[in-house]
Amino acid sequence: MLTVGRLAQVRELGPAVVAGAGGGLGREVRGVAVLAAGGRPGSELAGKLVRVEGGDGGTVRRLAGVGAAGLAVAGGVPEEVMEAAERAGLAVLGVAAETDWFRVAQVVADHRVRMAQERVERLEKLLAQARERDAGEDRGDRIERITSWLAGAVGGSVALCGGRPEGSPAGGWTVPPAAERAVRDLAAGRLRAAALDDGELRLQLVAVGRRSPYPVLVVGRREPFDRDAKAVVTHTADLLALLLQVAEAEQGRDRLAEVASSLRLAVFQLLMGGEVTLAQRSAEGLGNRLLDTDSARVYVLEGPAAERDRLAAACAEATEGRALVVRCPAYDQHLIVVAPLSGTDSPAGGTAVERTVPGLDPDAGWDEVGAVLLRFVADHPERFLGGSGALPLSQTAGSYGDATRALAIARLTPVRAALYAAESRLVGVLDPLAAGGWAAAVLRPLRELPYSGRDQMLGTLQLGLEFPATSAGRILGVSRNTVRARLDRAAGLIGLDLSEVGARAVLHLALRLDAARGPLAEPPGGPVDGTAVDAAEVLSGPGGSGWARTLLARLDEDGRDLRTTLLTWLEENTGVERTARRLGLHPQTVREHLRGAELLLCRQLLSGGGGLYEVALAFAAVGALHLPRPEAA
Helix, strand or coil: CCCCHHHHCHHCCCCCCECCCHHHCCEEEEEEEEEECCCCCCHHCCCCCEEEECCCCHHHHHHHHHHHEEEEEEECCCHHHHHHHHHHCCEEEEECCCCCCHHHHHHHEEEEHHHHHHHHHHHHHHHHHHCCCCCCCCHHHHHHHHHHHHHHHHHHHEEECCCCCCCEEEECCCCCCCHHHHHHHCCCCCEEEEEEEEECEEEEEEEECCCCCEEEEEEEEECCCCHHHHHHHHHHHHHHHHHHHHHHHHHHHHHHHHHHHHHHHHHHHHCHHHHHHHHHHHHHCCCCCCCCCCCHHHHHHHHEEEHHHHHHHHHHHHCCCCEEEEECCCCCEEEEEEEEEECCCCCCCHHHHHHCCCCCCCCCCCHHHHHHHHHEEEECCCCEEECCEEHHHHHHHHHHHHHHHHHHHHHHCCCEEECCCCCHHHHHHCCHEEEHHHHHCCCCCCCCHHHHHHHHHHHHHHHHHHHHHHHHHHEEEEEEHHHHHHHHHHHHCCCCCCCCCCHHHHHHHHHHHHHHHHHCCCCCCHHHHHHHHHHHHHCCHHHHHHHHHHHHHHHHHCCCHHHHHHHHHCCCCCCHHHHHHHCCCHHHHHHHHHHHHHHHCCCCCCCHHHHHHHHHHHHHHHCCCCCCCCCCC
């Protein structure tokens, strides 16, 4: 962990401790920032070493209040600042005026990368402990080996109470009497974790598994437990829980496969959050240089939930390690397959594809992994397959959204399989200069976010606009409240009310345009003043209006007035009851009209998401629907 004290010892930076040389030196530094004269500290400075220009005692107190790691001051430090820092427990580093602050930021970033690498290495070593099984090794021996590894990893002592059939602790260490009451509380389920001190000994206790009485993992060492040490204890507890279940059920191979499945899910969630480098490093434990590429397709295979585990194993075997097969954490009937693409990949043979699924367009662009997955759809009427286009790994969240939209189309077609169609790509027919300038203006507030937060925000937005918050959170590995908080923050920054379907459609279009160019890149030809353009102008050009007329013309194939029902439903913010009252129809009639429109448009409407937004944009392109204008643009 990089602390203020350790950063102060970096010779080429030349900082020196001026004040706060006590507990403030132990604070973790997660980044650096500059607070200009007169600037007001905000929550974005939490955990950062802040270079203060012209601050006073009030500035120091506010920095302490938002959780800053410490202060850096160039030149002399005012007495008022020193005294306030001492009282607040913050360390002040005096740095030379010529110190390159970008170099400071680089040192911090490099250290965090090293820490991430070390975390990945520890996880890989932990997984290696789980995979190893010596001849004749019983359950107790295996647990003993893992607890011994944990003791070495944290530099302390370890015991697992209640994890061995004879009842004696694993790890060869006697738990201190001061921890016995906490052990009883955890074993009974009254607590899931605890931390306490016994003199100079620091203790971490974690309940293991999900069945009472719970085994309790007790770890002790003299140094305080930092975030990484706590994480390795928690991961070991999770692994021990799986191993205990394996032993009790005598299904070791299946349970270890579950550990690997968890790793694959973690890799997928890292990709969805935009953390490509860390995902690639984590995937090294899966072998085959799985993510050693720049682009990929995402497929979603839908089938009965009861057969998903068996289908996942079959898909993994059939793809021969060339794809990341993940059980969707949000939908029990879905398998997610990330198929990396290399420059040497070529589409699967058209004849083979057509033979696998009769009626499927052999020239649609299915790659080799897609052709393998098609075999699991053929002759299984309860299964459906949707696939994205080839996009960079950094756009995995967008690819997943495309795959789910293709899956929605697959459900409505006889062949039960579809790729995200070129004709669905509205962004491809819009004027790139005008549309790019508009999207850049809409998303400008997101461009100004810190790099790490920006990727996180983009990944959450793309999923949050496609799925309910609970489902998006499960896919990303965060809570639904976190998803909602990020959406609310983005809405506030951009100036849109995302409770309105038109506002969601506007943001969805801006994100799609952005993804087509690359993450928050400038539009073709350089920066464009998008403030003079709104969404209606972008959409009403020849490309957008032609695309919209072609799409909406499908509604005329039905004898009912689906166009009026659909437009009114959008104007009423997808309220069926309000639409029915306005049109003088029964609510069930409105729903039947919408389902009919879904079939004709090959898009899901009632469940929301990208299909709904595209239809709203189509009506806006022909001037029939008003779209809100972001305040930030």
